[in-house]
Amino acid sequence: MPDLALGKHSAESPNSPAIVKSKSFNSIYSVKAFLRSFKQAKLSSLLVATIMATPLFVLALLAMIGDGESFQHIKQTVLADYIINTVLLTFFVAVLVLCIGVPLAWLLANCEFAGKRFFNWALVLPLAMPAYIVAYTYTDLLDYAGPVQVGLRQWFGWTSPQDYWFFEIRSIGGAAVMLALVLYPYVYLMTRASFLEQNANLTQAARMLGASPVKSFFKVSLPLARAAIFAGTALVLMETIADFATVNYFAVSTLTTAVYDTWLGHYDLASAAKLSCLMVLGVLSLLMLEHAQNRNKGTSNDAKSSVLEINYRLTGWKNWAAFSFCGLVLLLAFLIPALQLALYAVNYFDQIWSSELATFAKNSFVIAVITAFVAFSLALLLSHNQRMKSHAWQSGSLKLASTGYAIPGTVLAIGVLIPLTFLDNWVNDLMVYAGYSPLGLVFSGTVFAIICTHLVRFTAIANKSLEASYQKISPSLDMAAKTLGTSERKLMWRIHLPLIKRSGLVAALLIFVESMKELPAALLLRPFDFHTLPTYVFQFASDEQLELASLGAIMIVLVGLVPLIFINRSIDHQ
Amino acid sequence: MPVLSIQSLNVSYDTKHVIQSLDLSIEPGEIVALFGPSGCGKTTVLKSIAGLIEQATGTIEVAGRRVLGKQENVATELRKVGLIFQDYALFPHLTVRENIAFGMTHLSKSEQASKVEQMLSLIKLSEYIDSYPSQLSGGQQQRIAIVRALACEPDILLFDEAFSNLDPLFRFELIADIRHLLKEHHISALFVTHNQDEAFAFCDRIAVMHQGKIEQIDTAEKLFESPKTPFIAEFLGEGVWLDCKVESATQLQSSFGTLNYSGNISLNDKVGQQARVYLRPHQLSLAENADSSVQVIAERFVGECYESTISWQAQTVIVKCEKSMLNKTVNLKVKTDIQSVFFS
Numbered sequence: 006m007p008d009l010a011l012g013k014h015s016a017e018s019p020n021s022p023a024i025v026k027s028k029s030f031n032s033i034y035s036v037k038a039f040l041r042s043f044k045q046a047k048l049s050s051l052l053v054a055t056i057m058a059t060p061l062f063v064l065a066l067l068a069m070i071g072d073g074e075s076f077q078h079i080k081q082t083v084l085a086d087y088i089i090n091t092v093l094l095t096f097f098v099a100v101l102v103l104c105i106g107v108p109l110a111w112l113l114a115n116c117e118f119a120g121k122r123f124f125n126w127a128l129v130l131p132l133a134m135p136a137y138i139v140a141y142t143y144t145d146l147l148d149y150a151g152p153v154q155v156g157l158r159q160w161f162g163w164t165s166p167q168d169y170w171f172f173e174i175r176s177i178g179g180a181a182v183m184l185a186l187v188l189y190p191y192v193y194l195m196t197r198a199s200f201l202e203q204n205a206n207l208t209q210a211a212r213m214l215g216a217s218p219v220k221s222f223f224k225v226s227l228p229l230a231r232a233a234i235f236a237g238t239a240l241v242l243m244e245t246i247a248d249f250a251t252v253n254y255f256a257v258s259t260l261t262t263a264v265y266d267t268w269l270g271h272y273d274l275a276s277a278a279k280l281s282c283l284m285v286l287g288v289l290s291l292l293m294l295e296h297a298q299n300r301n302k303g304t305s306n307d308a309k310s311s312v313l314e315i316n317y318r319l320t321g322w323k324n325w326a327a328f329s330f331c332g333l334v335l336l337l338a339f340l341i342p343a344l345q346l347a348l349y350a351v352n353y354f355d356q357i358w359s360s361e362l363a364t365f366a367k368n369s370f371v372i373a374v375i376t377a378f379v380a381f382s383l384a385l386l387l388s389h390n391q392r393m394k395s396h397a398w399q400s401g402s403l404k405l406a407s408t409g410y411a412i413p414g415t416v417l418a419i420g421v422l423i424p425l426t427f428l429d430n431w432v433n434d435l436m437v438y439a440g441y442s443p444l445g446l447v448f449s450g451t452v453f454a455i456i457c458t459h460l461v462r463f464t465a466i467a468n469k470s471l472e473a474s475y476q477k478i479s480p481s482l483d484m485a486a487k488t489l490g491t492s493e494r495k496l497m498w499r500i501h502l503p504l505i506k507r508s509g510l511v512a513a514l515l516i517f518v519e520s521m522k523e524l525p526a527a528l529l530l531r532p533f534d535f536h537t538l539p540t541y542v543f544q545f546a547s548d549e550q551l552e553l554a555s556l557g558a559i560m561i562v563l564v565g566l567v568p569l570i571f572i573n574r575s576i577d578h579q
Numbered sequence: 580m581p582v583l584s585i586q587s588l589n590v591s592y593d594t595k596h597v598i599q600s601l602d603l604s605i606e607p608g609e610i611v612a613l614f615g616p617s618g619c620g621k622t623t624v625l626k627s628i629a630g631l632i633e634q635a636t637g638t639i640e641v642a643g644r645r646v647l648g649k650q651e652n653v654a655t656e657l658r659k660v661g662l663i664f665q666d667y668a669l670f671p672h673l674t675v676r677e678n679i680a681f682g683m684t685h686l687s688k689s690e691q692a693s694k695v696e697q698m699l700s701l702i703k704l705s706e707y708i709d710s711y712p713s714q715l716s717g718g719q720q721q722r723i724a725i726v727r728a729l730a731c732e733p734d735i736l737l738f739d740e741a742f743s744n745l746d747p748l749f750r751f752e753l754i755a756d757i758r759h760l761l762k763e764h765h766i767s768a769l770f771v772t773h774n775q776d777e778a779f780a781f782c783d784r785i786a787v788m789h790q791g792k793i794e795q796i797d798t799a800e801k802l803f804e805s806p807k808t809p810f811i812a813e814f815l816g817e818g819v820w821l822d823c824k825v826e827s828a829t830q831l832q833s834s835f836g837t838l839n840y841s842g843n844i845s846l847n848d849k850v851g852q853q854a855r856v857y858l859r860p861h862q863l864s865l866a867e868n869a870d871s872s873v874q875v876i877a878e879r880f881v882g883e884c885y886e887s888t889i890s891w892q893a894q895t896v897i898v899k900c901e902k903s904m905l906n907k908t909v910n911l912k913v914k915t916d917i918q919s920v921f922f923s
Contacts, residue, residue: 481668481739484631485724487655488662489682489731499681503672 047390047399053383054402057409057461060420061285067423068282071275075267079276083258087280090177091246091259091287097181098188098245099238105185105334106192107234111222114200118319118327128331129572131338132190133565135522135539137250138558140183141546142342144254147174175255183255184245186338191244192237194572199233200226218317232298239295243288247413249525250543260284261525264415268529274419281416288411343562349555357556362541366560369537372452372527373520376459377513383460384467384512388475389497392483403468410465414458414525421458422530425449450532458526463516470512474505514568521564580643582607582767583628583735588637590623590791597623599791600637605735608765610758611796612778615788616814621771624788625737628769629662630655642734661728665740667720669712675699675723676708682731698726701760717745718753725757729766736761738770742777754781775815787811805842805918812857812919819863819896821856823920825849831856831917834892841916855921858913860886863898865909873911875904 079087112118113125131139147153154171163169173179203226211221227234249261260280268277319327350357387406391399409417425448433443448454478501486500502509524539531540538557545554583605590598597620605611613621627635630646630653639647641660646653669678679698680691699705702722712720721741728736742750758781761768772778778785779799786796787810795807806812823833828846831838831854838856840846865875865887877888878900887904889896891911898911 479664479666479668481664481666482670484626484629484655484662485664485668485727486670486681487631488629488658488660488733489727490656490684491682492656500670 047394047402050387050390050399050402053387054405057383057406057464059424060417060458060461061408061412063423064278064281064285064416064420067275067278071278073273073275073279075271075273076276076279079263079267079280083263087258087260087263088283090252090257091261091284093177094181094184094252094257094259095242095245097178098184099242101181101185102189102192102238102241103234105189106237107196107227109189109193109331109334110196110200110230111226112327112331114197115226116317116319116327118324120328120331124331124335127335127339128193129190129569130335130566131187133518133562133569134187134339134342135250135524135561135565136184136187136248137254137524137539137546138346138542138561139187139338139342140180140251140254141542141551141554141558142345143179143183144174145551146341146345147171177255177257180251180255180257183251184248185241186334188241188244189334189338191240192234195233195237195240196230199230203229235295235298239291242291243411246284246288246291247415247525249413249415249528250539254546260287261413261415264413264419265525265529268419274423277419281413281419284413284416285411288413292411343559346555346559346562349552350559353552353555357553361536362557365536365538365541365557368452368535369521369539372456372459372537373517375456376463376520377517379456380460380464380467380516381509381513383464384471385497385502385509387468388471389501391472392475392501393493403472407465407468409461410463412462414462414523415529417458417462418454418526418529421454421461421526422449425454425457449530452532452535454530455527455537458530459520459523462523462526463519466515466519467509467512470508470515471505474508475501478504511568511571514571518565518568522561580607581605581640582609582642583769584638584640585624585628586638588624588627588635588639590620590627590632590635592634597791598627598635601791601793603786603793603796605767605769607767608762609784610761610768610770610782612782612785613769613771613788613793614775614778614785615773617773619788620791621773621788622739625662625739625769625771628658628735629660629737630658659731659734661725661731661733661736663721663724663728663736663738663741665744667712667717667724667744669720669724669727671712674709674711675704675715678712678723679727679730681727694730698730701729702726702756718749721745721753722757725760729764734767736766736768738768738772740772741770742781743772743774750777751780757781787814789814806857807919809855809857809921812921816859817897818857818859819891819894821858823854823856825852825854825920831920835911835913838913839916840918840920842918842920844920846920849920849922852922855923856917856919857921860897860899862913862915863896864912864914865889865898865900865904866912867904867907868910869908871908871910874908875906878903878905 109128113121113128145151149166157163157169157171161169207225207229208221211225212218216224247261249265252259253262253265260283264277264280264284267273267280383406387399387403391403412420426446428448429446429450432447433445436443482500482504483496486496491499522539524543527537527540528543531537536544538561542554542557542561545551545557551558581604583603585601585603587600587602588598589596589600601624603611603613603624613624615621623632626632627647628639628641635647637647638645641658644653644659645651646658669675670681673681676695679695683691683694686694695708696705699708702725704719704722707715707719707723712723715723725736742754745753754777760766770778770781772781783798784796785799785802786793787802788794789808789810795802795811802811803815806815812818821833821835823831823838825846826832826837827850829840831840833856873889873891875887876890879886879888880903884899884901885903887898887900889898889909889911896911
């Protein structure tokens with residue numbers, strides 16, 4: 006009789022007549038069913054998932070059992086400020102990305118105006134800009150010694166700061182603007198896709214029923230796109246919470262900078278873990294909010310309109326207003342910073358170019374390539390296992406292995422460092438015990454630790470993408486291949502891999518770029534005298550020498566442009 | 580020796596029994612339909628035969644080889660069955676040639692090439708040999724899918740709702756073509772469908788499934804004329820239930836008058852019992868009668884005749900008439916012999 010519950014959690018089969026008999030039987034039955042369902046799981050999936058989730062478990066454990074002296078101190082003094090700053094920052098960023106992203110999405114999805122074709126793809130470009138690089142360029146431009154204030158002083162004949170008011174870029178508001186300028190494309194892309202998917206008949210029906218364009222937007226289009234807007238904003242806020250370099254540079258103390266200081270300043274791992282868990286809680290509540298939003302997805306309708314979509318053709322001042330709005334966003338978020346960097350690079354080329362820079366670029370490149378390749382392989386393994394044995398254990402593994410993306414790099418770095426240090430100690434003890442000299446910190450003190458952190462953080466990108474493209478492959482293809490005499494392994498090489506190639510490549514590219522850009526993990530974990538491009542740029546920029554880091558920054562931006570070309574192409578295909 | 584023999588097949592997911600001790604046997608060269616409403620388990624039977632379901636128990640033999648039994652559970656790729664899908668399941672990244680050659684891994688390149696050409700000539704699609712599936716129509720894709728399966732020389736072909744995605748205009752043309760192809764090469768097939776017209780057009784015998792069981796397996800004519808269960812009677816087409824009483828071995832008494840019975844099952848030992856018969860529109864006729872309280876309340880012109888709707892004893896009765904009878908009061912008559920009688 007227990008066979009009936011095979012393949013499901015024991016708790017989910019209360020209808021089985023055999024299990025109602027007695028309580029003791031029930032518990033034995035549950036254990037048996039659990040063990041049997043465990044056999045259905047692919048061990049490789051479980052192993053990968055466990056390793057990927059280890060940093061988070063370790064952090065939680067350490068936060069609970071560690072004493073964390075500095076945490077007590079921080080709690081009594083500045084913790085409230087950190088939390089308030091973090092909340093304020095996320096709030097400002099959310100408002101800004103909504104004000105930029107949603108109108109842009111609507112304009113480009115529904116309207117015809119000058120330069121639309123260009124803006125369609127150009128407005129995605131800021132994604133290639135790390136926020137900290139934008140922050141550095143704007144600080145150089147706008148602070149007291151920057152060309153803008155110098156120009157104003159000369160023009161009006163002011164001599165000192167007392168003569169005039171000028172906003173302070175190095176503030177929480179400034180940080181929010183910088184982050185919003187490079188993160189709005191998430192909201193823009195997702196919302197635009199949602200607007201484009203909407204059935205044009207619905208808007209037309211609203212218009213027919215007497216609603217003005219404005220009213221039909223607020224009553225029909227916007228509510229329908231709500232889930233997408235929310236998902237995009239949630240992504241932006243996760244990135245905001247994870248940001249370290251911008252707030253650090255602007256001297257805005259948030260939870261991220263607190264984790265960094267506690268670890269590098271006081272070497273107090275337990276306190277850093279406690280602070281990290283606070284951040285993770287914040288991210289988790291964000292994700293839960295988003296999930297709750299998406300649950301009642303009664304909003305989406307799959308029926309596509311057969312009628313060609315009727316755009317609003319903008320003319321006169323409306324045309325120019327739309328053009329100026331798009332142009333201004335692009336100018337601020339991409340053109341000005343890029344131009345500034347390019348000018349620096351040209352003017353200071355002799356001082357910048359060094360074999361060192363090439364080495365750092367190579368370091369970043371190698372780390373990113375390894376991360377992308379391994380992350381893709383792991384995601385392929387997980388998705389393939391799930392495809393072959395669709396089972397709660399497999400999908401659970403996939404989810405568990407994707408948690409890392411929600412965790413800020415600073416937090417993850419610490420989560421990875423702890424188990425790797427254990428591993429190092431264990432290996433060294435073993436070496437000494439066996440009569441050899443100890444190896445030193447081969448895991449925690451090398452690039453290995455950086456790659457591990459990147460893997461835990463970015464594999465989720467590949468997981469999501471591969472899972473989605475696997476779902477697009479009709480199950481009948483698998484069955485057809487099997488009845489035509491193909492084994493499971495051949496199925497992957499002959500059918501699945503060719504079909505998921507494209508989205509897999511884009512995912513690998515995205516991971517590559519994210520890994521090239523990722524600063525906090527490398528900053529916390531880099532071996533002595535070892536630099537990646539981001540840490541190199543960070544170091545110079547912190548020393549107010551952005552011009553010397555400009556070439557490195559340009560490299561990061563250029564690499565970041567590559568996947569955007571792919572993404573834009575796939576959008577055009579749609 | 581039957582080409583497919585299933586004995587006491589059982590499939591259950593968790594605590595739900597999807598298939599309950601199902602038996603089925605198909606003779607060489609025979610085309611059989613598994614016909615039933617959605618959710619009755621027909622596709623599950625198909626997947627059990629192909630070995631795509633782990634939960635199946637019982638005995639399945641394909642061409643005398645046991646593929647499922649107490650000890651045996653042969654892997655799908657070794658069962659020698661071909662499976663044809665509703666969505667054609669052609670590999671989108673491979674050309675027609677590569678799709679057909681997919682299962683011929685044991686042949687040399689030149690043997691593969693000649694076999695692919697031979698297969699394509701069977702379905703007269705030779706000029707599409709280097710096309711990709713997306714460049715072909717649904718009907719062409721399904722033809723390719725069928726020869727792709729045939730190229731592996733399976734012992735039996737299994738069709739899973741294989742024609743339901745096709746344009747109704749060409750569907751029956753394709754069904755006739757495929758039936759001709761299978762008959763010509765003496766290939767056996769099991770065809771899962773919920774579409775009665777397709778089952779009738781494609782198959783020699785039809786197994787009607789209901790709630791995980793086969794209720795009757797017979798030719799289309801026999802199913803239609805003498806269904807064995809009330810479910811089958813209702814499932815095969817609209818009609819009306821009429822209470823009656825068995826008067827003798829050949830006569831039934833009802834409120835429509837005396838009905839003649841000429842079914843296979845003897846009613847000798849049922850005389851005097853209450854029974855029900857199921858009457859289809861073509862078995863009924865209307866006669867104008869000004870004194871009757873029964874009235875035609877609606878009608879629909881369907882080309883060769885009118886379908887008149889009558890409300891009779893809380894049932895909606897549809898009768899085919901040659902002329903318009905709307906709003907007239909009428910008498911209902913039964914014009915054919917009764918073949919099936921149901922006792923509760």
